[in-house]
Amino acid sequence: MNYLIKGARPYGGDPADILIKNGRIAAIGESLSSTSAEVVDAAGLIALPGLVDLHTHLREPGREDAETVETGSRAAALGGFTAVHAMANTDPVADTAGVVEQVWRLGQEAGLVDVVPVGAVTVGLRGERLAELGAMADSAARVRVFSDDGSCVSDPALMRRALEYVKAFDGVVAQHAEEPRLTAGAQMHEGNRSARLGLTGWPAAAEEAIIARDVLLAGHVGARLHVCHVSTAGSVEILRWAKGRGVQVTAEVTPHHLLLTDACAESYDPVFKVNPPLRTDDDVAALRAGLADGTIDAVATDHAPHAVEDKESEWAQARPGMLGLEQALSVVVETMVETGLLDWQGVADRMSVRPAVIGRLEGHGRPLAPGEPANLLLLDATTRAIVDPATLASRSRNSPYAGRELPGRVVATFLRGVPTVLDGKATK
Amino acid sequence: MKRHLLEAADLDRADATLVLDTAAQIDQALAGREVKKLPTLRGRTVVNLFYEDSTRTRISFELAAKRLSADVINFSAKGSSVSKGESLKDTALTLEAMGSDAIVVRHSASGAPHRLAHWVRGSVVNAGDGTHEHPTQALLDAYTIRRRLGRLEGVRVAIVGDVLHSRVARSNIGLLHTLGAEVTVVAPPTLLPVGVGSWPVEVSYDLDAVLPKADVVMMLRVQAERMNASFFPSAREYSRRYGLDARRMSLLDDDAIVMHPGPMNRGMEIAAEVADSVRSTIVEQVGNGVSVRMAVLYLLLGGNEPA
Numbered sequence: 001m002n003y004l005i006k007g008a009r010p011y012g013g014d015p016a017d018i019l020i021k022n023g024r025i026a027a028i029g030e031s032l033s034s035t036s037a038e039v040v041d042a043a044g045l046i047a048l049p050g051l052v053d054l055h056t057h058l059r060e061p062g063r064e065d066a067e068t069v070e071t072g073s074r075a076a077a078l079g080g081f082t083a084v085h086a087m088a089n090t091d092p093v094a095d096t097a098g099v100v101e102q103v104w105r106l107g108q109e110a111g112l113v114d115v116v117p118v119g120a121v122t123v124g125l126r127g128e129r130l131a132e133l134g135a136m137a138d139s140a141a142r143v144r145v146f147s148d149d150g151s152c153v154s155d156p157a158l159m160r161r162a163l164e165y166v167k168a169f170d171g172v173v174a175q176h177a178e179e180p181r182l183t184a185g186a187q188m189h190e191g192n193r194s195a196r197l198g199l200t201g202w203p204a205a206a207e208e209a210i211i212a213r214d215v216l217l218a219g220h221v222g223a224r225l226h227v228c229h230v231s232t233a234g235s236v237e238i239l240r241w242a243k244g245r246g247v248q249v250t251a252e253v254t255p256h257h258l259l260l261t262d263a264c265a266e267s268y269d270p271v272f273k274v275n276p277p278l279r280t281d282d283d284v285a286a287l288r289a290g291l292a293d294g295t296i297d298a299v300a301t302d303h304a305p306h307a308v309e310d311k312e313s314e315w316a317q318a319r320p321g322m323l324g325l326e327q328a329l330s331v332v333v334e335t336m337v338e339t340g341l342l343d344w345q346g347v348a349d350r351m352s353v354r355p356a357v358i359g360r361l362e363g364h365g366r367p368l369a370p371g372e373p374a375n376l377l378l379l380d381a382t383t384r385a386i387v388d389p390a391t392l393a394s395r396s397r398n399s400p401y402a403g404r405e406l407p408g409r410v411v412a413t414f415l416r417g418v419p420t421v422l423d424g425k426a427t428k
Numbered sequence: 429m430k431r432h433l434l435e436a437a438d439l440d441r442a443d444a445t446l447v448l449d450t451a452a453q454i455d456q457a458l459a460g461r462e463v464k465k466l467p468t469l470r471g472r473t474v475v476n477l478f479y480e481d482s483t484r485t486r487i488s489f490e491l492a493a494k495r496l497s498a499d500v501i502n503f504s505a506k507g508s509s510v511s512k513g514e515s516l517k518d519t520a521l522t523l524e525a526m527g528s529d530a531i532v533v534r535h536s537a538s539g540a541p542h543r544l545a546h547w548v549r550g551s552v553v554n555a556g557d558g559t560h561e562h563p564t565q566a567l568l569d570a571y572t573i574r575r576r577l578g579r580l581e582g583v584r585v586a587i588v589g590d591v592l593h594s595r596v597a598r599s600n601i602g603l604l605h606t607l608g609a610e611v612t613v614v615a616p617p618t619l620l621p622v623g624v625g626s627w628p629v630e631v632s633y634d635l636d637a638v639l640p641k642a643d644v645v646m647m648l649r650v651q652a653e654r655m656n657a658s659f660f661p662s663a664r665e666y667s668r669r670y671g672l673d674a675r676r677m678s679l680l681d682d683d684a685i686v687m688h689p690g691p692m693n694r695g696m697e698i699a700a701e702v703a704d705s706v707r708s709t710i711v712e713q714v715g716n717g718v719s720v721r722m723a724v725l726y727l728l729l730g731g732n733e734p735a
Contacts, residue, residue, distance in 0.1 A: 187538075190622050190623070191622060191623050192623040192625075192626035193623070194621070194622075194623060195621035195622065195623030195624060195626065195627070196598070196623070196626075196627075197538060197539065197560060198538040198539075198557070198558055198559035198560030198561065198595060198598060199538050199539070199558075199559075199560075200559075201621070201622060201623075203622070267542070268538070268539030268540075268542040268543055269543075269546075309515060312515070312517055313515055313516060313517070313543075314516055314535065314537035314539065314540045314543060315537060315538065315539045315540075315543075316536075316537040316538065316558070317537060
């Protein structure tokens with residue numbers, strides 16, 4: 001099936017028609033026509049390249065009650081994504097070629113987004129010895145991003161070796177920066193609010209110390225480093241310094257760290273418990289500025305579905321993490337576009353182009369231009385709606401945005417010319 | 429009064445004063461009586477839901493409810509459905525279905541009473557949650573200070589010890605501030621939270637310098653195990669620098685009092701001769717606890733007969 005998208009505004013610019021043929025963009029221009037194509041009325045909608053998430057927890061295998069590759073893929077498509085990186089902290093851990101190929105195959109079967117498995121850096125995420133990184137890189141899943149996310153590769157010697165080793169296949173180590181000795185029992189950002197709430201603090205320095213160490217190591221061995229979910233103003237400064245020195249470091253920020261602060265913890269509602277924790281207003285401002293000036297390369301969701309019983313509990317007992325795929329673009333519109341910090345080209349760059357480059361994905365993060373793969377989304381940026389977790393495609397309900405009004409609605413998503421979302425609904 | 433008592437901030441000055449005045453009335457009403465029982469909460473049900481062992485607090489609440497003629501159910505997490513994995517929410521809904529009017533909860537997780545209050549219609553009284561708050565302890569301390577010194581406004585209170593992990597300290601700081609007292613916290617810097625600067629208190633690391641200016645010294649329990657996590661080098665060093673012994677007690681003003689929420693580590697944060705001295709209110713605090721908890725239950729459950 002071919003599609004003729006009428007009147008969309010590529011990158012928020014002047015209206016144009018986009019003709020999709022055989023999975024590729026055939027033409028972009030005024031008053032295009034085609035007898036064989038189905039017409040999609042996109043008057044007033046913004047067209048962007050399909051989004052790429054560097055950081056998604058799909059929970060399969062192991063916690064299919066919280067999310068599956070299929071339900072997570074659907075949530076991703078509804079959020080405008082055409083590719084997601086599935087984190088390795090499943091059960092069993094994605095630390096062998098067998099597990100990453102299974103996840104990859106499940107993604108192909110769901111057929112809603114390209115599911116790109118992330119391989120564990122160390123066996124069982126235990127931080128003791130390297131997993132078979134090369135086998136995962138050479139597998140059908142073509143793993144290029146390696147991460148122990150959820151745990152930090154805290155041993156500096158092991159981290160150095162991992163950074164060096166993945167150079168052989170142009171891989172990157174995505175570090176969950178958290179010095180474990182400084183965060184034992186930590187529940188929320190350490191500051192005025194943790195002092196009052198009596199919740200054990202997670203100091204900013206525990207993140208910043210690891211980032212500082214790792215950029216020095218990456219510089220020393222000439223390897224690529226990616227920093228997951230940067231959450232503090234100090235981290236942004238360290239990254240800016242490292243990039244200025246020519247270190248090959250990239251970084252991501254989550255939608256929730258761009259919008260929410262540790263004030264949310266005052267309710268003791270564990271839906272706001274996340275790792276790294278929500279920080280302060282000053283951190284939020286620094287993260288937005290860092291994303292705007294490119295110090296932070298990408299927005300990544302850290303979509304972390306959890307079953308009801310893992311969240312409807314005491315704060316300390318609850319698992320950390322929150323949903324993100326379906327609201328990520330809306331949060332970026334609210335925090336970055338409506339504030340004037342990013343234009344639509346900037347949104348495409350931080351949510352599609354750069355994450356695709358970091359993950360070494362072919363066919364994603366490409367410009368909206370003739371000849372390119374037809375991975376794109378159509379956004380109605382003018383509507384606002386109140387988030388209702390009950391309506392989400394994710395199997396879980398732990399959205400921190402419940403009851404909050406956010407701008408923007410993804411009307412359509414195309415994956416290689418095939419609509420995965422039309423009229424705001426998943427096509428399968 | 430709000431429906432729940434979860435933290436000191438739930439009480440404004442008028443509410444807090446009302447609790448203290450009601451406790452005083454209760455004390456008066458019961459003074460010299462052989463049968464120490466009032467009929468005010470007859471037919472009402474109070475559940476003591478204790479997820480942490482705390483014999484003294486549970487007994488104090490139990491006695492308070494019984495003296496108001498309420499039916500009291502003690503629900504200890506050990507050996508109950510809780511140890512079989514029942515969630516706090518399910519337990520709350522079960523107690524709700526059984527018709528409890530008030531739940532007194534002790535829990536090791538900060539904020540657990542807030543969650544509970546979210547799920548039940550009855551009143552929730554926080555009997556200590558993690559390292560967060562213990563508001564009835566603060567009320568009984570304020571009541572004790574007022575009885576001994578005759579006032580709270582302008583009273584200078586030194587709170588000494590493991591402020592970082594102390595729910596007693598957090599509740600006292602909030603309530604004493606509401607009631608117009610001036611609080612100084614004294615501790616090694618490792619046992620003060622990052623963020624203490626945002627509290628309405630003075631901060632000192634030097635106990636000897638603070639004592640001569642204090643009307644009240646409130647000693648907090650310090651667990652010797654904290655030294656294993658390097659909060660301080662040894663129990664002996666802690667005791668030398670922050671323990672209240674006879675020499676330090678002599679630095680106090682003649683009328684100053686010494687308080688401790690119990691249970692004490694004699695020889696650690698407080699010397700036996702201090703704990704047993706005339707300045708010590710430690711036993712008195714225990715007795716006042718029952719009266720103050722009676723006042724809290726009475727006011728929350730809207731007892732309509734005069735106390």
